[in-house]
Amino acid sequence: MVQFTVHDETTAPEESRPALEAGRKRLGFVSSLNAVMAESPELLAGYNALAEQFQKSSLxxxxxxxxxxxxxxxxxxxxxxxxxxxxxxxxxxxxxxxxxxxxxxxxxxxxxxxxxxxxxxxxxxxxxxxxxxxxxxxxxxxxxxxxxxxxxxxxxxxxxxxxxxxxxxxxxxxxxxxxxxxx
Incomplete structure (x- = not known):
């Protein structure tokens, strides 16, 4: 099985660190989901952007x-x-x-x-x-x-x-x- 790193603010790629810090402020911890997604700053940013837009949605x-x-x-x-x-x-x-x-x-x-x-x-x-x-x-x-x-x-x-x-x-x-x- 391929192992994916569960990153934190010190191990994540530099571009992912602000999103992990924001997640910690929002939840009180860095979720494992965000920590894994941090490997790809683009995936993490895309997911968070969709989450923000869905929160604003009409539902x-x-x-x-x-x-x-x-x-x-x-x-x-x-x-x-x-x-x-x-x-x-x-x-x-x-x-x-x-x-x-x-x-x-x-x-x-x-x-x-x-x-x-x-x-x-x-x-x-x-x-x-x-x-x-x-x-x-x-x-x-x-x-x-x-x-x-x-x-x-x-x-x-x-x-x-x-x-x-x-x-x-x-x-x-x-x-x-x-x-x-x-x-």
Whole structure:
């Protein structure tokens, strides 16, 4: 197995160090994900730029967590499911919603279920979402802008999910309580 370095601010390439320092300020620690991505300053910068834009997107906060967890479950990313489950619960997302998402099951909230289902279609159909699915998402009260923002969130998570698959990113202690194993 190819070993990837889990960098810190002293071992990372110079161009990655400011992003690692910013991550430490944001989370209180440098996440293993950012530490592995630091090997490629461009990947780390790209991921962080997408994350910043997705945070600004038109989707409500709970819906963003639905996109992150749903994408990560479908891609089988153990690191990201644990991390985003932890963050979702910390941000007040209902525990039952988080549990359902982790299990790949529908959620009771109709608006969030529409986001889950649409995200699932984007990921599993690789963007070739049936027109009826897009219309159902819009009929559930979402907008065309929301459609595109879901794609942004899926793209962001695809970068981290694939990085974690290849690098076998170790799970941070802060996310251990929400550890998840793909079936």
């Amino acid at each position: 409500p906060g709970n819906a963003k967590h639905v996109v992150w967890i749903t994408t990560s479950v479908l891609n089988g990313c153990e690191y990201c499911v644990a991390a985003h489950s932890t963050l979702a619960l910390k941000m007040g997302v209902d525990e039952g919603v988080v549990r359902a998402l982790r299990a790949g099951k529908p959620v009771a909230d109709d608006a969030l279920e529409a986001v889950r289902r649409f995200t699932e279609r984007v990921v599993t159909d690789r963007g070739w979402v049936d027109e009826q699915e897009v219309e159902a998402f819009l009929a559930a009260g979402h907008t065309r802008r929301n459609v595109l923002d879901v794609i942004l969130g899926v793209g962001m998570k695809t970068l981290s999910n694939y990085t974690n698959h290849i690098a076998h990113t170790p799970l941070d202690g802060a996310f251990q309580a929400q550890e998840w194993t793909r079936s």
